[in-house]
Amino acid sequence: MRTLQGLFLVARHAFAGVLKGRRAVALLLLAALPVGLAFLQVRFANIVTASNFMAVVLLGYFQVVVPFAGLFLGVSVLGDEIEGRTVSYLFTRPVPRWAIYLGRLVGSLAGFSLVFAGSVVLCTALYRGRAVVRWVEAGAAVGSGLLGLLAYGSIFAALRIVLERALFIGFLMGAIVEGAISKMPVSGLSKCSIWHHMALLQTRTTRVAHPKLREFLQGLGPEETVEGSLWVLAGIILVAIKAGVWLVRTREIRVPAAVA
């Protein structure tokens, strides 16, 4: 009971902390980026179609916002408490470390999700003024994006327990795995990326045709289904969370020395 209460309290504390500090500014700017693009397009382009919205989802949200937000989310899970040297207060309470870790992951994810969902809703609302964009497409974008956010977030959160420079290394990792490797013309390699599965979920559940989307759909094998991608993302999330829990239980977490 004490563990559950602790987890809930820590989650609430982490949720409240999402929109504070410099990282919050970066997150809000990141979330505002696709909204800004959507605004410019809706305001100045002659023709605006639903496929423009899909391009923003696939290229803006899934390729930029979600990975970077996931990176910020992941490194802040324990990173904020370690760098702020407040982790001592939490780790000397009768709440297991894994519960503190999970609480912070859940709370941070909830905060980031709100920002992400708000941004997608705003973007959808802008496009709906000029083109036929259904809320179901926005819903698919939010759902796929949140799964991606949790996947990235839990990977980078686990990484932060091991590495002090997780932000930098996470950025490199994201660029290499999600960017370079997944684009290599080698059969099956693209399935290694989280982007691939987010995009599959989005394209398979909406009817909007975009050149990028059509190209993507043509490259999919018949075995690549929504269920399959859901399983892959769920697997990534579960393994990453389990790894994080194991690391936080077994690995010593040191508070950095004060800067004089």
Added chain:
Amino acid sequence: MIARFRHVAKWYGAVIGLVDADVEIGPGVTGLLGPNGAGKSTFLKLLTGQLRPSQGEVRLLGANPYTTAAVHGRIGFAPEPDAFYEDWTGRAFVTFLVRLHGFGRAEAARRADEALDAVGLSDVAGRKIRTYSKGMRQRVKIAQALAHDPEVLVLDEPLTGMDPLWRRRLMDLLKKLGARGVTVIVSSHILHEVEAMTDTFILLFQGRVRASGSRGEIRAFLSDVPHRIRVGTPRPKDLARALLDLPGTLAVRLDDEGVSVETTAPDTLFDTLPALVLDRELPVTELREADTDLDAIFGYLVG
């Protein structure tokens, strides 16, 4: 025994934090003394389960504090770093941390208010911590450590930055807690502060426990170091002449109000002195060991 370090060592890579610490801590107030970098914080982090020993074993209240979260319910810890959730009020900060002990909202708020009152922060409990002075911040740390009525209170340099009035009040508070049966372990690099709170110490230097026990025990342990004994008398020359003949006397220093004797046989001196002064009809105004204060002991221990 409340806590036990059994041949504990802690390394940070190639840097030594603590070497072969083998001490026991009992009830009451224990002072953890040593200069900056002596290993005090490492010792306390090992004790409170924030660090895992590289070697040896730490037991706190019969459990391994690193792996047993439940034992943290019985301890209160105030860390040394000046770190807080700056945008929170003092009350919110303490209430949040008390709630992590399983207390309900109302009970936690009541305990937080009581603890803040005990450290004189009632008036500013609703203010954000970032507006607090250094001394107030130290007191918030102590309040959050006290609020859940722990059996063991571990304070890392709690008096740093406090004004003299609150320094004195806090020392009194810790002494009272110790007398009430709470085990208080308090670190400091300022000897007289700790000396004012307790007679039981652990002396650390360069990562090693140099001595532990009461002041008298530690001084007695230093048998190869000459004892300095102060004898007050209006006739210092006569007394000095008599003391020079005693076995073990190495040196006698005179001043207007008495003599200071350096001896390797303090027991002989104390046994012989009554007869010696009676024979010579020497009035004695003072008799005390002059080097049992921590400064002197520490000086002997660390060279």
